[in-house]
Amino acid sequence: MTSSIFSDLNDKQREAVFSKDGPVLVLAGAGSGKTRVIAYRIGYLLKERSVSPYSILAVTFTNKASTEMKERVLKLLGKDRMPFLWIGTFHSICARILREDIEKLNLKINRHFTIFDKEDSKSVIKRILKDEKLGDTSFGVSEISDYFSLIKRGAGRTFTSNISSLYSLYEKNLVEQNALDFDDLLLYTVKLLKEVESVRIKYQQRFQHILVDEYQDTNDVQEELLTILAGKWKNLFLVGDEDQSIYGFRGSKVRHIVEFPQRYSNAKIIRLEKNYRSFDTILSSASALVSHNKERLGKTLWTDKKGGEKIKFFSGESDRDEANFVADEIFKLSSSYPHNKIAILMRTNSQSRGFEETFLNKGIPYQIVGGIKFYERKEVKDIISYLRLAINPYDRISLLRVINTPPRGIGKTTIEAIEKVSLEKNITLYEAIVAGVNENLFPQKASQSLREFIELIKDLQVEVSNSKPSEASANLIEKIDYINYLESLSDLKKESRVENIKELVSALKEFEVREGGNLEMFLERQSLSSDQDELNEEAGDSVKVMTIHSAKGLEFPVVFIVGLEDGFFPHEKSKMKEDEVEEERRLLYVGMTRAMEKLYFTNSKTRYIYGNVIVRDPSPFLFEIPLKNIEEIKITNEKAIVSKLNYPLEKHELNYNILSPGIRVYHKNYGVGIVLSSEGSGESLKVTVSFSKFGRKKLLAKLANLEVM
DNA sequence: TTCTATAGCGAGAAA
DNA sequence: CGCTATAGAA
Numbered sequence: 130m131t132s133s134i135f136s137d138l139n140d141k142q143r144e145a146v147f148s149k150d151g152p153v154l155v156l157a158g159a160g161s162g163k164t165r166v167i168a169y170r171i172g173y174l175l176k177e178r179s180v181s182p183y184s185i186l187a188v189t190f191t192n193k194a195s196t197e198m199k200e201r202v203l204k205l206l207g208k209d210r211m212p213f214l215w216i217g218t219f220h221s222i223c224a225r226i227l228r229e230d231i232e233k234l235n236l237k238i239n240r241h242f243t244i245f246d247k248e249d250s251k252s253v254i255k256r257i258l259k260d261e262k263l264g265d266t267s268f269g270v271s272e273i274s275d276y277f278s279l280i281k282r283g284a285g286r287t288f289t290s291n292i293s294s295l296y297s298l299y300e301k302n303l304v305e306q307n308a309l310d311f312d313d314l315l316l317y318t319v320k321l322l323k324e325v326e327s328v329r330i331k332y333q334q335r336f337q338h339i340l341v342d343e344y345q346d347t348n349d350v351q352e353e354l355l356t357i358l359a360g361k362w363k364n365l366f367l368v369g370d371e372d373q374s375i376y377g378f379r380g381s382k383v384r385h386i387v388e389f390p391q392r393y394s395n396a397k398i399i400r401l402e403k404n405y406r407s408f409d410t411i412l413s414s415a416s417a418l419v420s421h422n423k424e425r426l427g428k429t430l431w432t433d434k435k436g437g438e439k440i441k442f443f444s445g446e447s448d449r450d451e452a453n454f455v456a457d458e459i460f461k462l463s464s465s466y467p468h469n470k471i472a473i474l475m476r477t478n479s480q481s482r483g484f485e486e487t488f489l490n491k492g493i494p495y496q497i498v499g500g501i502k503f504y505e506r507k508e509v510k511d512i513i514s515y516l517r518l519a520i521n522p523y524d525r526i527s528l529l530r531v532i533n534t535p536p537r538g539i540g541k542t543t544i545e546a547i548e549k550v551s552l553e554k555n556i557t558l559y560e561a562i563v564a565g566v567n568e569n570l571f572p573q574k575a576s577q578s579l580r581e582f583i584e585l586i587k588d589l590q591v592e593v594s595n596s597k598p599s600e601a602s603a604n605l606i607e608k609i610d611y612i613n614y615l616e617s618l619s620d621l622k623k624e625s626r627v628e629n630i631k632e633l634v635s636a637l638k639e640f641e642v643r644e645g646g647n648l649e650m651f652l653e654r655q656s657l658s659s660d661q662d663e664l665n666e667e668a669g670d671s672v673k674v675m676t677i678h679s680a681k682g683l684e685f686p687v688v689f690i691v692g693l694e695d696g697f698f699p700h701e702k703s704k705m706k707e708d709e710v711e712e713e714r715r716l717l718y719v720g721m722t723r724a725m726e727k728l729y730f731t732n733s734k735t736r737y738i739y740g741n742v743i744v745r746d747p748s749p750f751l752f753e754i755p756l757k758n759i760e761e762i763k764i765t766n767e768k769a770i771v772s773k774l775n776y777p778l779e780k781h782e783l784n785y786n787i788l789s790p791g792i793r794v795y796h797k798n799y800g801v802g803i804v805l806s807s808e809g810s811g812e813s814l815k816v817t818v819s820f821s822k823f824g825r826k827k828l829l830a831k832l833a834n835l836e837v838m
Numbered sequence: 839t840t841c842t843a844t845a846g847c848g849a850g851a852a853a
Numbered sequence: 854c855g856c857t858a859t860a861g862a863a
Contacts (some may be wrong), residue, residue, distance in 0.1 A: 191853085220853050247852080269848095274843045311853050378851060479849050482855095499852085533839090573840095619842085659853065678851050700850055716851085739848070740854035841863075848856085 152393040159722035160406030201547030223318040244656040263685035280813035281312035282380040344369030346580040351487040408437020415721040452487035460543040472685040476697040498675035499660030510765035535614035599637035600647040688724035693732040
């Protein structure tokens with residue numbers, strides 16, 4: 130007996146949703162409705178099987194996905210049962226477990242620990258290198274940080290004693306600061322569950338059903354965590370697609386999916402092969418591409434959406450030319466596709482700059498998703514650091530960041546003096562400041578500044594616990610005169626910096642109103658936020674520009690995959706290893722399968738790298754896609770010339786000859802438009818122009834006084 | 839201590 | 854080319 134809410138599922142989806150207890154692996158192809166299957170599975174468990182929401186754990190890949198999942202379940206069930214459902218990312222779930230129980234590990238870490246991001250971790254490493262005078266390790270700080278992450282995932286290979294001692298210093302340093310890095314969140318949770326029986330039993334008992342999305346992207350530690358949590362009930366409902374495994378560099382292993390049936394001999398395996406997203410041309414092209422991979426279980430995706438347009442391919446002369454093509458094409462599409470239905474997908478973040486400049490010049494609204502995140506901006510991180518410090522005074526990275534920001538007369542010498550006191554008395558930096566001031570260990574002037582700094586932090590601590598987070602931070606910003614400080618900088622971006630600070634306060638306010646959260650919850654949310662979390666529907670009608678990694682799980686009617694060159698696809702650094710080339714191929718596959726209706730490929734024959742022009746070959750992956758599915762777009766010479774003239778923005782005298790389709794023009798009444806077609810010639814030349822605000826107009830070139838842009 | 843100029847180095851993807 | 858660390862001046 131199935132109730133009507135499940136009637137819109139197909140047979141395979143149903144089979145998955147209605148599975149009996151026990152391990153289930155759903156091999157879900159791109160666009161086959163896997164998020165929906167998980168949501169309905171939860172709905173089924175709650176409604177038909179009367180499972181308590183308290184007993185369900187759902188793991189998603191991003192916070193955005195978990196929010197969407199919650200909303201979907203909410204729609205199926207209504208509000209009252211939601212609060213107990215645990216839905217979140219691996220990292221947020223671990224943080225939640227640790228905030229409750231980490232003190233049971235009897236380490237020096239308490240529940241108010243700070244979560245260090247990559248930048249913080251690197252700062253720790255920098256300081257250790259400095260303190261230990263190990264500046265000559267011949268490894269870069271980033272390299273060391275990545276290596277530590279590798280070690281924490283259990284993949285660390287042999288390493289020199291130099292690095293080994295550095296690693297233990299790093300670990301010690303984090304503990305002293307009451308801080309965990311991203312890997313620690315997972316690692317300490319596994320440790321806690323392994324070593325503290327009461328905690329293990331508590332969660333094993335509780336989670337009767339565990340559901341995991343994007344299972345192909347789990348690493349060894351996450352796998353171990355799942356195994357422990359599911360230890361009692363063994364009801365693992367895993368959904369994934371080996372063809373979309375693109376996080377190998379973060380330790381994810383396709384092996385977890387492939388070997389799942391061996392680990393659980395009673396596992397049920399279901400394949401979802403019907404694709405609801407893309408037209409057949411797109412889907413079959415993507416399938417053809419990924420079929421060149423060896424490491425896969427294999428699926429045969431199909432769709433009802435037969436046919437569809439060919440993939441349009443444009444090869445530019447320069448990266449500028451490429452960006453111009455994309456911009457012009459978006460303009461042409463704008464009558465049928467609003468900007469927010471269009472995505473530009475890239476291999477690397479650095480590619481965004483060229484598109485950003487072109488879109489800015491051509492007035493195309495865009496949003497860069499990912500790259501440097503909002504909370505990673507310098508000015509935002511400054512304020513965040515004050516707040517972190519107020520909650521966790523052991524956090525010396527945040528302390529060092531804010532102690533002289535804005536400048537308050539506490540320079541290098543003073544900081545060294547503080548560090549000396551801290552070392553001698555074996556106390557934290559913050560305590561050293563307090564002690565040093567009380568015992569008159571610093572010069573008069575420095576002492577006065579430090580006294581004021583201590584007062585500031587003390588007041589902040591009080592405020593943080595007594596008043597609303599947004600008020601506490603607004604007061605802080607006021608007190609340290611931070612806006613004026615930003616404005617005093619000779620910085621081209623200072624205006625946007627001030628904006629960002631205002632946005633931070635708004636974000637805090639929104640958080641306390643919408644979720645009733647306190648500051649600690651906000652800081653945690655913030656430090657675990659993902660690229661996709663910055664995407665919100667209300668953000669206006671803009672083209673989304675992002676890496677393929679950031680686009681995972683999303684879909685768009687129109688997709689441009691740019692930079693399809695050897696060196697990006699596959700990336701220069703992956704070319705040598707076969708398994709990494711396969712991952713690069715999967716990456717392109719993921720990009721292609723984001724597209725619903727129109728898919729564009731673009732590349733460039735040359736590209737600026739470090740300011741030098743590099744000649745580039747097309748991506749070898751292009752030749753793995755059936756030729757019949759691709760249509761190459763050639764641009765007339767005139768247009769190519771204009772494209773080059775086109776940048777940076779300059780007005781040029783009108784030469785009627787260049788008013789050919791695709792040219793961007795400006796009309797004093799109608800604004801910016803693009804030439805669609807032309808008829809006649811010379812004085813009687815008429816052109817049809819599509820204007821962004823006024824639609825199509827047919828104009829006599831002689832009278833229209835068009836300017837080519 | 840703070841501000842400014844410039845040399846020198848560097849970008850693979852991200853919770 | 855753009856960022857940042859650092860040296861040197863104020």
